[in-house]
Amino acid sequence: MSGPRAIAGALAVVVVALCATRSAHAALQIEITSGVRDPVPIAIVPFARAVPADGGLDVAEVVQHDLEGSGRFRALPRERMPATPTRADEIAAPLWKGAGSDYVVVGRVSAMESGQVAVDFDLVNTLTGARLATQRFVGAPGALRNAAHRVSDAIYQKILGVRGAFATRIAYVAVDGSPPAQHFQLIVADADGANQHLVLESRFPLMSPSWSPDGQWLAYVSFETKHSGVYVQLVRSGERQVSARAGVNGAPEWSPDGRKLALTLGGSSGNPDIYILDLASQDLTRITDDPAIDTEPVWAPDGHSLYFTSDRAGSAQIYQIGAQPGARPKRITFGGSYNARPRVSPDGSQLAMVTLDNGAYRVAVQDLASGTVRVLSHGRLDESPSFAPNGATLIYAERDGERGALATVSIDGLTGLRLKAPQGEVREPAWGPFSP
């Protein structure tokens, strides 16, 4: 499938990405753990390159890696390509059809007078000879990798009818060492694990990263004062604000309009309940008031209600409640003795959660209309699911032997990837929004 040349190419790409940014942590390594039965055969021909932008990044290699990693595509190895066209009109469709590819992608990287770099690509159907897409992405020379992910997004959408989520970012927590000598890092990376950027490091736990809807801010929990605090931080500059009250400060989740956080506060009595914090006024609205543990709030996409975890009925289950004072909660999960840490799909139809399944903690998805639950992961200690912004994939944390790794699974459960740190563990992934 991927020969030594492909591996060498991928290595070159990652090395470039690491050196080009302020890297925080050794890059994650990727394994495809499962794939669909009938992936779409596609050929991604090396792009013509007129500029040595971004250290000679191989755009076609990045696109191939994205599409194959989705499990929905199978790429033609370069050594089996019958020709090396770079424009749509140079493609002899029957030749590529004969090589087993239903689609061919060709493209060009060129310098513009403005100093920016343009990436053009064409997508051709080899069965009909029709040109399905021709598009240009323009950006700074250092953003070539992002342009490559945008090419992947466009191809994915044209062929599968769903917007791709390759040009997006994830946030996660990386941990080295064992207590009390632990080292925590909050990291932002491209959705494929490359291009890592250190947001914060601490000797004390960092938890629960959550993206603002515009992708500019992260909210998270830090224990740097030996007490929990909820912080909101501008990713680009590091500018940040803290909101810390007596007792537990946890589980921040941004509202869909970006103006509020739902969060958990314990107060001095130590009883965690759900609150909404207005970020501009710092006004606090209490949503739940129950002696149980109420935590892990998340907004419905319409912003009118929250889902949260509570053990008010004796064991952890998920409830829904209106996002205003005095609302009454409605229980949502009924199967099994433990359902927690809800996340809602972008279209509001599915609830992802951690469920206790035959003695193992696994990621499951409940259809909110029918109540049907499907268990999607197969580990023993899987947790922290987070939806891709296109709703097609979930990223979550798993324990692979002694270490925590990140994994993805498609919403149909058929396709999976694992993202593993070379040392230490990675956990609590949060998938960011589509970039504009």
Place this chain on the structure above:
Amino acid sequence: MRRVIVVLLVAASLALGACAHKRPKPAPPEAPDASAGAQGSGANTANAAAGADEEGAGPQAGLLATKVVYFDFDSSEIKGTGTDVVAAHAKYLTAHSSTRVRLEGHTDERGSREYNIGLGERRAQSVRRALLLQGAADAQISTVSYGEERPAVPGHDEAAWAKNRRVEIVYLTQPLAPKQ
């Protein structure tokens, strides 16, 4: 179908070492603030503010040398020797009314992280209530829950989990300010 595409392994870490990447400078320690504060630009280094909450060894005589109370799975009930340990510390705190402790609640790794923060807090509060009932004063006691974030021992079996479901009684060196 199981395909494994290894994208990078050792070479990436070697390459990392070869890169001239800057490590962000630690930001100056900042006093914890109850409301809001801003901090410098770029990546931050979070340093615990030293001073007010310095930890000490605390009393060592008899049961007082034990400063950990253990719990059953998903429970915050103090039981067995834990009851005697808490009673000994309650007696000590009652006799030393300016001494302060911080109760740090912990859980094992099973279940979701924020739910475990709630459970660790419930355990810390359980010890706090027991200390108060036996004569300690509210002002002597603070609580924090680390949930499953700071395990006492590594490992992923019942033996490790049992050691991690705990409340640590941490004695602080700064005495309680005398009442006006």
